[in-house]
Each structure stands twice: as structure tokens, then as C-alpha cells.
Amino acid sequence: xxxxxxxxxxxxxxxxxxxxxxxxxxxxxxxxxxxxxxxxxxxxxxxxxxxxxxxxxxxxxxxxxxxxxxxxxxxxxxxxxxxxxxxxxxxxxxxxxxxxxxxxxxxxxxxxxxxxxxxxxxxxxxxxxxxxxxxxxxxxxxxxxxxxxxxxxxxxxxxxxxxxxxxxxxxxxxxxxxxxxxxxxxxxxxxxxxxxxxxxxxxxxxxxxxxxxxxxxxxxxxxxxxxxxxxxxxxxxxxxxxx
Amino acid sequence: xxxxxxxxxxxxxxxxxxxxxxxxxxxxxxxxxxxxxxxxxxxxxxxxxxxxxxxxxxxxxxxxxxxxxxxxxxxxxxxxxxxxxxxxxxxxxxxxxxxx
Numbered sequence: 001x002x003x004x005x006x007x008x009x010x011x012x013x014x015x016x017x018x019x020x021x022x023x024x025x026x027x028x029x030x031x032x033x034x035x036x037x038x039x040x041x042x043x044x045x046x047x048x049x050x051x052x053x054x055x056x057x058x059x060x061x062x063x064x065x066x067x068x069x070x071x072x073x074x075x076x077x078x079x080x081x082x083x084x085x086x087x088x089x090x091x092x093x094x095x096x097x098x099x100x101x102x103x104x105x106x107x108x109x110x111x112x113x114x115x116x117x118x119x120x121x122x123x124x125x126x127x128x129x130x131x132x133x134x135x136x137x138x139x140x141x142x143x144x145x146x147x148x149x150x151x152x153x154x155x156x157x158x159x160x161x162x163x164x165x166x167x168x169x170x171x172x173x174x175x176x177x178x179x180x181x182x183x184x185x186x187x188x189x190x191x192x193x194x195x196x197x198x199x200x201x202x203x204x205x206x207x208x209x210x211x212x213x214x215x216x217x218x219x220x221x222x223x224x225x226x227x228x229x230x231x232x233x234x235x236x237x238x239x240x241x242x243x
Numbered sequence: 244x245x246x247x248x249x250x251x252x253x254x255x256x257x258x259x260x261x262x263x264x265x266x267x268x269x270x271x272x273x274x275x276x277x278x279x280x281x282x283x284x285x286x287x288x289x290x291x292x293x294x295x296x297x298x299x300x301x302x303x304x305x306x307x308x309x310x311x312x313x314x315x316x317x318x319x320x321x322x323x324x325x326x327x328x329x330x331x332x333x334x335x336x337x338x339x340x341x342x343x
Contacts, residue, residue: 019327044248051256058255065251074251078258084290085259089267091283094274102268109264114290119326121287163304164338170299171316171333173291178320180288186281187288194289195296202297220289227289228281235277 006097006128013134019172020115021138025146026165027055032150034059038066042151049147053113053140056216057081084217088117095121097128104129111136115169118176186231194223308340 028049035045040062052058060077089112100108108129116135120127127135181188197219201207210218274280303309316333324332 016326019325019330022327023330040248041245044245044252047249048252048255051252052259054259057259061251061255065248065255071251071254074254075258078255079262082259082262085263086266087286088290089263090270091286093267093270094280094283105268106264109267110260112263112267114294118287118291159304160338160341164308164334164341166302166304167299167309167312167316167337168330168334170295170302171312171330172326173295174299174313174316174333175320175324175326175329177288177291177295178317179323182321186285190285190289191292194292198293199297216290216293219293220286223289223293224282224285227285228278232277232281233284 004097004126005099006126006131008123008125008127008131010130010134013131014137015134016119017116017135017138019168020119020135021140021142023115023169023172024139024142025149026162027169028143028146029150029162030166031055031058032147032152035062035147036151038062040065042148045151046144046148050144053111053143054082054085084114084220085112085117087217087221088112088114088121092117092121095123095126097126099128100132108132108136111140113139115139115172118173122176122180186227186233189231190223190227193226194219197222303337303341305337305341308337311340312337 031049032042032045035048035058036042040048048058048061052061057078060081061074064073064077089109092112111132116132116139120132120135123131177187177191181191198215201210201215201219274283299313300306300309303312312333315336316329319329319332
């Protein structure tokens with residue numbers, strides 16, 4: 001762990017977290033609506049969002065809770081759907097500065113979501129606790145707030161507006177992956193391959209049994225492994241950012 | 244608040260937290276292997292891509308409005324616009340199409 005101190009402050013994290021927070025607001029709004037629709041109370045839906053902070057896992061969790069499944073079922077679904085966070089966590093440890101001790105990691109890991117991970121891992125320099133906490137703040141507020149609003153207000157917002165909000169979070173992903181695709185053939189390859197695999201899982205009937213959370217990790221691991229073999233990154237120590 | 248539901252939620256939250264926390268906290272080595280380094284370099288892009296496609300086309304309830312949103316997002320992202328500009332513009336484009 002000889003990474004130098006991160007140049008990014010709390011404020012920069014806050015700024016980078018704003019679009020994630022707005023995106024979460026709309027996604028969790030939908031979660032709030034559906035959780036209450038399935039029979040949970042407003043407060044229960046809110047507590048789920050405040051303690052879990054994960055979209056696919058929460059949706060699956062609500063399904064098991066409402067069906068009064070076993071606790072083992074809850075553990076297994078959450079484990080499989082959220083396994084990708086383990087992978088992301090390991091990836092992110094390679095991009096942390098030296099201030100990220102165990103105490104900080106215990107708190108930081110709570111905010112390890114797909115989007116927060118992607119933004120933090122694609123920063124050119126290593127990230128530290130202050131930046132990461134800044135990055136977590138608005139997504140957390142947006143996720144909890146959106147759930148509460150969705151659970152309370154349900155169908156007050158006209159469908160047209162609610163639906164248009166649904167694309168925000170994905171558009172943000174495009175904004176993250178497209179610029180590096182222009183300058184790095186490996187990134188271009190991995191994005192195209194992962195998208196192709198993901199479409200196969202979604203559309204080919206004999207692959208339909210794969211759950212959404214598991215499909216993401218499966219497609220991503222295959223695509224990244226293939227590109228790591230075919231197109232390994234340049235071998236020099238600190239700088240892994242070919243620019 | 245129903246106690247049984249609360250228990251489910253607690254188990255759910257604990258599982259999710261442990262899956263996130265253990266590797267992130269325990270893993271301290273600097274990865275040396277070139278393959279592993281490349282793999283971890285590519286993983287964030289692979290995850291984002293797999294999450295985005297094909298889901299983005301179903302994100303607005305209409306493939307047409309979503310496709311217009313995707314086009315707008317790609318165009319703006321190609322010219323390095325910020326995350327918030329790209330996502331708001333895509334959403335507005337999808338909203339606009341829904342009025343046509």
C-alpha cells in the first residue's frame with residue numbers, strides 16, 4: 001500500500017455523486033412504489049433502502065419477504081446478486097490511497113454500489129476516504145429519499161415523467177464508458193463484448209434462467225477475462241492508465 | 244413495524260454488507276500478475292456495459308423514446324460532456340419523444 005495521498009477532496013466526491021444521487025432518486029422511487037405495492041409498509045421500505053443500498057438485491061429481497069421465504073433464501077439471493085460487490089471491492093482496493101485503513105474501509109464498503117464503484121475506479125488518480133465519503137453522500141440521500149417519496153406518493157407523479165427518469169442512470173453509465181472507448185481499444189472491446197453477452201442472456205431462450213444479478217457478474221467476468229488475455233494493459237508499475 | 248419483517252431486513256442487510264465489506268477490508272496486496280491487473284482494469288467497464296445493455300432500451304417503457312435517449316447520451320458522451328449533462332439530456336429527450 002504505497003499509493004500516494006489522493007488529490008480529490010470531499011467536495012469533488014459530492015459533485016461526482018450528484019448525477020448518481022439523481023439517478024438513484026428515480027430508481028428508488030420505483031422501488032418504493034413496488035415495495036408498498038407488494039404489501040410492505042412505508043417505513044419498512046425506507047429501512048430496506050437505508051440499510052441495503054442495492055437495487056437488484058432489494059427487489060429480489062422484497063419478493064422473498066412478501067412470499068415469507070426462509071431466511072436462508074434471503075441469504076442466498078443476496079449473496080448471489082451482490083457477489084459482484086466483492087469483485088468490485090477487490091478492484092477498488094488497487095485504487096485506494098494510503099489513508100484507507102481498516103476503520104475507513106469498514107465504512108466505505110457500505111457505499112460500494114455499481115455506480116459509486118465505477119466512478120471511483122475510473123478516476124485517474126487513487127481515491128481516499130474523504131473523496132469516497134463525498135461520493136457516497138448524495139447517492140445515499142437520493143436512494144433513501146426516493147424510496148420514501150415513492151412509497152408515500154406512489155402514483156402522484158404522471159407516468160410520462162416517472163418513466164423518462166428511468167433512463168438517467170443508464171445514460172450516466174454511457175457517459176462513463178464512452179470517452180475511454182475512444183482512446184483505448186481494450187476498453188472498446190470489453191464494452192462491446194460485455195454488451196453482446198448481456199444481450200445473449202436477455203434474449204436467448206435457453207439462457208433465460210440466469211438471474212439479472214448473476215447475469216451481470218457472469219458477462220462482466222467473461223468479457224474482462226477475454227480482453228485481459230487478448231489485449232493486456234501496458235506493463236509499467238504505477239501508471240495503468242494508457243492515455 | 245412487524246418484527247418478522249424486521250428480521251428479514253436485518254438478515255438481508257447483514258448479508259449485503261458482509262459481501263461488500265470482507266473482500267474490501269481484507270484484501271491488501273498489490274496485484275502483480277499482468278493478467279489480473281488487466282482483468283481488474285477492464286472489470287468496471289465490463290460491469291457498466293453489461294448493466295446498460297440491453298436494459299437501457301427498456302428503461303423508459305418505450306423502446307422508441309429510449310433509443311432516442313441512447314442516441315442523445317452517446318452523442319454528448321462522445322464529446323466529453325459531464326455525467327449530469329448526459330443523463331439529464333437523455334431523460335429530457337426521452338420525455339420529449341413521449342409527447343410526440
